[in-house]
Amino acid sequence: MTSPNRRTAHAEATRQAILAAARRLFVERGYFETRVEDIARAAHVGAPAVYATGGGKSGLLRTLIEAGTHGGDADAIHARIAAETDPDALLRFIVDATRGVFEEWAPLIRQVTDAAPQDPAVRESLETAHAGLRRGLFRTADRLAELGALQPGLDAGEAADLLWYFLNDQSYFTLTGDLCWPPSRAADWLHHRLRTVLLH
Template identity: 35%
Template sequence: MAGDVNTEKRRYHSPRRAEQAAETRRAVLAAARELFVQQGYAATTVTDIARRAGVAVDTVYAAIGRKPALLREVVESAISGTDHAVAAEQRDYVQRIQRAATAAEKIGIYARALAEIHPRLAPVYLALRDAASTDPDCQALWTQVTERRAANMRRFVSDLAGNGRLRTDLTHDELADVVWSMNGPEYWALLVEQRGWSPKRFADWLTTAWIRLLLADGADEPR
């Protein structure tokens, strides 16, 4: 009987413990994001993050890890919109792109997704870029994220090519580079943060520009 009671206690308390751990992780990530953006990676300590999150330093290490791991998780959560990394092929907008019937529709879905992602990603991404100039761990993460984004754009262009409507005077890699150069948070920061464009205007512009730059006739309009 005692064994049965202990088992029931573990079953009863386990979901609550899991939720408490998830809440702690979210608090730590939020604190790290705020401080990395506000004062920069180099100037932020794990003690600062723990204090902002209202937890002990050891709790930060247990929940996520040391400062490089914190930055990685902040970047991944900004990309995914959750408190953990989500592989590109598992993201909702990527699946909608793959199901779309035309290249123009795929482009429109992706442009609108970027307008939703960049408000949370751009500040973190730019903080990582700045930290990469002096910190080896940040440089390694910056390189990894940049190369992963480039690889994802090659897959995006290959998906567009499925209906045979890409322009033929540039290679797929060159077309992917065009998308890569315009889908980055730096481009968002220039137009939205510095020039005052609305997210909708940004998404509409990317849609129109990519249709004209990537597709053979450049005349389709997204549905």
Template identity: 35%
Template sequence: MSTRPYRSSVREQAAGLTRTAILDAAERLFAEHGYARITIVRVAEAADVAANTVYAAFGTKAGLVVALMERGAAEPAIGRALDRVSKAADGAEAVRHAARGTGETVRRHVRAMEVLYDNERADPLIAEAVRCADDLQRARLGEIADRLVELGALREGIGRAGAADVLWYYLGQSSWRRLRRMGWSWQRAEEWLASQVAMALLRP
């Protein structure tokens, strides 16, 4: 019996753990000390790997930031929220699930998002990652707008595109970050943003 598939699986698992350790270290160091002050060598030391391992996996510091964005984009809470929205019985329920899901995602990845958006001008690769992150979130919020249309929940005169814009305005990254910087709790921010979306979009 060949042990090759087993060994391959073990190697893949080890590589995944190493990648996670590197990203965790990079996220923490960038958030605590600033993107500009951190080197690949320092990330490697914090992750207890060789610098060449970091270079091989991510290429550059900007590559690390892009990978952090991609990890956030794959957050399971996003899929769960979209599933709940798709099963919502009315617009108010859909909006509550949308606010809760976006809030949960931002909360889990807030440090990575701060690094990404605060360093948008530091490297063209990061700027492109910001555009991709925004486009992806707008697309997902567009799915929520589609559901509100299906439910017949929108105010007269508001169509799918307008609903998507309002969702982006209130539930996009910048709104959560701004409220948090003002000292709001996650719960307060979630409830307020959900109420604003409901007032702006839903039939009375």
């Protein structure tokens, strides 16, 4: 008889295989061109296992986005924001953090961005990703305000808007995709611009 621990481990391994297959196929083929059967075949499971794991394609996509948005790194990032006392170091940190997330998730987010206008479930997943990023940016803006580091007349809400303007996905897509800048150059430029527009 299989032990409960072994069954649990097998179920989690199956779940991770399904999520990995879905992520790879979404990136390679696009969301609409990927079928549940394709995911099942790539993960070496039956289609019912895919539905049981995520409830179909939209559920799998939502699970992937939530894993990237609410993963263990998010808590560490928020703790670092709260602890930082140097405004410029805080800006550098948040730029590097968003760059890291972008580099890891950009291929999937690009597909999600392309599919979102045509599918409400995909659009909801994209909004979840954006909400997670904005939470970190609001915390950064609030911390800069607490440190008295913002430009005269600039409040935390406006600072959060500026952080979003410079650090959202489309900004990185423009710099690294359209302009073909290396991510390191994009991060340096974003840090410099944010320091200029936010800090006194």
